[in-house]
Amino acid sequence: MGIGTSIFLLAVGAILTFALNASIGGLDLNVVGWILxxxxxxxxxxxxxxxxxxxxxxxxxxxxxxxxxxxxRRDVAPPL
Known part of the structure; x- marks a missing residue:
């Protein structure tokens, strides 16, 4: 896993944990966010x-x- 993927997982997890206030039948998005x-x-x-x-x-x-x-040497012209 690269640095970009790790930062992406951190960002998505933070969004799910702190920004969303929704629930999907039997799935706690806060826990999913913390896991991510x-x-x-x-x-x-x-x-x-x-x-x-x-x-x-x-x-x-x-x-x-x-x-x-x-x-x-500056006295010689550069080649063409």
Whole structure:
């Protein structure tokens, strides 16, 4: 589940819990909203953990093979 999906679940859950005052035969929309918000929070935490592991920087001790100094000359016309 991505960050966007998690935020969407949080938003829909909050709307069902706090904004709507309706009931559908035997289904409590407040409970459904809380469940969706919980799923969104869990998804957001899991996504953060997965992306956090992927973005670890691996340091290498090798130096670049070659360094070059680049100079820009302004007296030569650019190629066409």
């Amino acid at each position: 918000m919980a799923a969104g929070v869990v998804g957001l935490i899991m996504t953060t953990l997965v992306w956090g592991r992927r973005r670890q920087v691996v340091a290498t001790t090798e130096e670049p093979v070659e360094y070059r100094r680049v100079e820009e």
